Amino acid sequence: MTAKLITVESTDSTNTAVKQLFDTLEDGSCFCALEQRAGRGRLGRKWVTPPGTALCFSAAFKNVSEAYHAGAIVALAALDVLKNHLPDLPVFFKWPNDLYVRQNKLSGILSEGVISHGKLAGVISGIGINLNQSKEELAQLDNPATSLFAESGCRFEIPPLSRELFARIQELYAEYHHSPQTIISRWQQANALIGHTLEIIRPDGTRMTGIFSGIAQDGAMLLKINGFEERFDCGDVKIDPASLPDFHNSGRSE
Ligand code: BTN
Numbered sequence: 001m002t003a004k005l006i007t008v009e010s011t012d013s014t015n016t017a018v019k020q021l022f023d024t025l026e027d028g029s030c031f032c033a034l035e036q037r038a039g040r041g042r043l044g045r046k047w048v049t050p051p052g053t054a055l056c057f058s059a060a061f062k063n064v065s066e067a068y069h070a071g072a073i074v075a076l077a078a079l080d081v082l083k084n085h086l087p088d089l090p091v092f093f094k095w096p097n098d099l100y101v102r103q104n105k106l107s108g109i110l111s112e113g114v115i116s117h118g119k120l121a122g123v124i125s126g127i128g129i130n131l132n133q134s135k136e137e138l139a140q141l142d143n144p145a146t147s148l149f150a151e152s153g154c155r156f157e158i159p160p161l162s163r164e165l166f167a168r169i170q171e172l173y174a175e176y177h178h179s180p181q182t183i184i185s186r187w188q189q190a191n192a193l194i195g196h197t198l199e200i201i202r203p204d205g206t207r208m209t210g211i212f213s214g215i216a217q218d219g220a221m222l223l224k225i226n227g228f229e230e231r232f233d234c235g236d237v238k239i240d241p242a243s244l245p246d247f248h249n250s251g252r253s254e
Contacts, residue, residue, distance in 0.1 A: 003028030005166040007159060010035040010051075014058035015110055015126035022114050022122065027062040028173050032162040039128060042110055043203055043234065053133045053147070055161055058126035059169055065180060068219025070123035071097040071111040072187035073176055077168040078107060078127055079190060081161065086152050092192035095212070095221045095237050099129070103239060104138075104146035106130055127165075131156040188215055198223070199238040208232075 003026045011017045011033040018031045036056040039047035049056060061070040075097040082091055082099070094100045099107035107129040114122045130138070130147035132155050138145045148156050176183045188194070191212075199209045200223060210223035210230065220231040 001026045003030070003170060005030045005032065005163065007032045007034070007162065009033070010037060012036070012038040013040050013126070014056050015040060015112060015124050018058045018060050018124045018126070019112070019114065022060055022124070023116075025060045027122075028059065028170060030057060030059045030162075030166045030169060032057045032158070032166075034158055036128075040110060040126075041108060041128075043236070047108065047110070047128050049128060049130070050133075050137075052158070053137070054131055055127070055129040055156075055158055055165070057129075057162055057165060058124055060122060060124055061173070062122040063177070064123055066218055067111065067113055067120065067123050068096065069176065069180065069184065070125040071109045072184060072219075073169060073172050074109055074125040074127050075099065076183065076187055076190065077165055077172050078129060080168050080172075081164045082106075082129075082148070084164070085156075086148065089148075089151055093187070093190045094193060094239065095191055095215070096219065100239070101146050101151055103241060104144045106146050106148070106151075129161075131158070131161070191215065193237070193239065197240060199240065200232050200235045201238065202232070202235045212237075 014031045014033050033056050035051035041047040059074055064070050075093060091099050091101055097109035098105055107127060109125055109127045111123055111125045113120050132149045133147040135150050138150060172183060194212050194214060196212055198212045199207055201207050208225060210225035213222045213224045213229055216222055216231055220233050222229050222231055
């Protein structure tokens with residue numbers, strides 16, 4: 001049995017749909033919805049995307065050694081697909097797995113563990129990519145955001161892009177099983193903000209500023225604060241444009 005891509009017209013949340021189907025899905029199977037009615041974001045937020053404007057896509061992983069590897073595979077696959085279409089787009093990762101263009105969010109990933117009989121049975125990683133929202137529509141959102149249309153003037157169809165993402169996830173997942181470190185190192189390198197001064201806002205609202213010194217073995221963010229390395233498992237990273245002088249021109253590393 002091989003992994004499948006399931007596409008539906010509409011669902012509440014592709015992550016929830018995969019959670020319901022998880023036991024019946026082959027490892028690596030993916031689920032895409034043309035309309036997502038109740039998308040969920042990180043830290044309990046909503047992810048709102050009107051029909052036809054965004055890629056809403058979730059993948060089921062049953063064989064990763066660390067939970068955060070699932071998000072890393074999806075993020076890298078998305079980066080590769082986007083680069084195929086728009087090679088000059090300066091996309092980079094903002095920890096943990098947001099894709100950014102300059103100061104604007106293009107895409108986010110929500111990874112959720114699946115627990116069965118008290119054990120981690122796998123991880124669902126769902127990605128939302130802004131495709132066709134206009135600049136005016138994006139301006140209504142709470143935080144600075146962009147879309148492929150806003151960046152390139154081209155409209156994107158969901159089904160072909162979702163097939164490309166599915167195919168790239170299969171390739172990277174196979175490569176990951178052969179050599180996990182190759183994939184994780186690539187993901188770390190695409191975290192272009194390593195070395196920059198960043199602020200992290202924890203779920204309880206406390207803010208810390210430090211130098212993003214790297215990513216721990218378990219995916220936690222490492223910030224050097226007053227000479228001491230501190231780890232953060234979750235939170236919102238804020239980009240300080242003043243600390244990134246070349247940001248508008250460079251964008252990402254590979
Ligand atoms: C974030 O940046 O907060 C993560 C957003 C993740 C959104 C995607 S859309 C597909 C999948 N289904 C969901 O309900 N959420 C994720």
